[in-house]
Amino acid sequence: RNDILNYPPGPKPWPIIGSLHLLGQHSSPFEAFTVLSRIYGNIFSINLGSTPCVVVNNLDLIKEVLITKGGDFDSRPDFIRFHMLFGGNRNNSLALCDWSDLQKTRRSIARTYCSPRFTSLQYDMVANVGTDEITTFLHEIQKLPVNTPINIKPLVLKACANMFTQYMCSTSFSYDDEEFRKVVRYFDEIFWEINQGYAVDFLPWLLPFYKNHMKKISHWSSEIRQFILGRIIDDHRATLDYNSPPRDFTDALLMHLEEDPNMNWQHIIFELEDFIGGHSAVGNLVMMTLVSLIQHPHVAKRVQKEVDEITANSRAPSLLDKSMMPYTEAVIWETLRKASSPIVPHVSSTDTELFGFNIPKGTMIFINNYDLNVSSDYWENPNEFIPERFLSASGNVVKPNHFIPFSTGKRTCIGQRLVQCFSFIILATLLQKYDLTAEGKIDVKPGCVAVPPDCFKVILSPRSS
């Protein structure tokens, strides 16, 4: 790369591994990027294995990559793991594919359902689905012992999964359904997997050592595919009325298949799989927020006060209460800030330039949002958990421009509204009913919104009032 005129500066790579060793010295690769940016500047180059990468570290550069020049940086990394997760071709996945006309179409079909507007029919559907599922969820929780550590994650994930399948496919499953349990677990394994970095991503010659791991990954995804086909899509196809408006997202996808010669059957299954899989992200965020609440009991008390006031202690909270419960929403934002989940790397799809530096086609771009989330340049007392930082003087939720947990621009997250709606309803309900504690200290991985599939237990104590 040194032969490229005006390439960003960076550490001199070692043979074979490049500068991979520099990332291992910190608790997250993004922390390492922040440290390296102090030496090489806000834009620097780094070879990971033989992959040429560029890291951008401040808001102006990040906006340049994601918005101003979004079209030049709209591809994704070509990791073997990503292919394994999506039937041998990562372009089947909405989040891991390169940009294409197909992707534009898939995003636009998804938008109505996955980004429902506040006053839309879809938003009402989200609210109803949330309320119905939360009743079942509470019923299941009540079967478990109180005042003793319980494994709450599988229940949270099942509730999220049913909210997603009910909303997107008008179908939900019993918590005792063994196939459902297995598929929810596989989705969670995949979510954890996607949030990990592996040496084999950058050193593909290590592949023989990862043979079993890769086999496991493709097994999870093929089981999920069979479930979606057999338990969701087949029934929809049999009952679909092409002359009526779509009943849900699944109908909309099936109808589109008939109209668009560029869409095929595989695309439909994978798109549905991608979006149903979004439930794992919500479930994991709920788990992360539970950690925040357990670690900061005064924050939990304030959420309880808010929910008690809004519901007058006489009814269950609903999504329609969200706009009047800014503190609870701020707790979710603060959890996302502290978790500082990375933005999926982008790749340049053409030869281009950034702030005067030449960036050849195929360069992997890491967007260091870790610095945006935890640097004292952007936040007061960044290491403290302070939900109030997201509240204005009049008590409304405000998000600063530099806070972009769902990214921004052409490839921004499509599921962020669903995340806010479903996580809110679960957390408000749990806090209304229970005090939360845990045995001992809970450790979470920095720079990651995922908690391991087998994780910490939570103690639920019914609130005395």
Ligand code: HEM
């Ligand atoms: C904790 C929850 C979540 C977080 C923090 C999150 C964050 C992100 C981020 C940072 C990106 C990358 C954007 C970019 O590369 O510029 C992304 C992409 C994406 N997210 Fe999410 N997300 C969450 C949940 C969801 C859910 C629930 C869904 C689906 C319902 C979803 C669907 C997607 C899709 C389809 C993309 C790929 C968009 C594209 O590449 O064109 N996400 N998300």
